[in-house]
Amino acid sequence: MTHPTRVNPILYNRLQYALSDIIGGVDAEVEFVAQHIDQARARFAENWDQLDVHPDDPHKRYIDGTFRSINAFYVIEARMRNDNVIELRNIRVVLDPTI
Secondary structure, X not given: OOOOEEEOHHHHHHHHHHHOOOOOHHHHHXXXXXXXXXXXXXXXXXXXXXOOEEXXXXXXXXXXXXXXXXXXXXXXXXXXXXXXOEEEEEEEXXXXXXX
């Protein structure tokens, strides 16, 4: 089953904040918006029922990915709203010198 998705504008603010002190952060932000956000929406839409569930909130799920422009990975959190629309709201970026 494919679910409708939307990106809450706060995700972009959180992305910018997460990358603000990282060398290459602007390139990573452009990369994420240009290459990863549509893939993330599709993964949530198509795989919602198979994704990891937040231990404190069964309406939240997560996906992860890696940047090409910086040595970091990201985790996106989405929530199923009452109207059954999946809303991407939060992102965490973790630097990883091993990738």
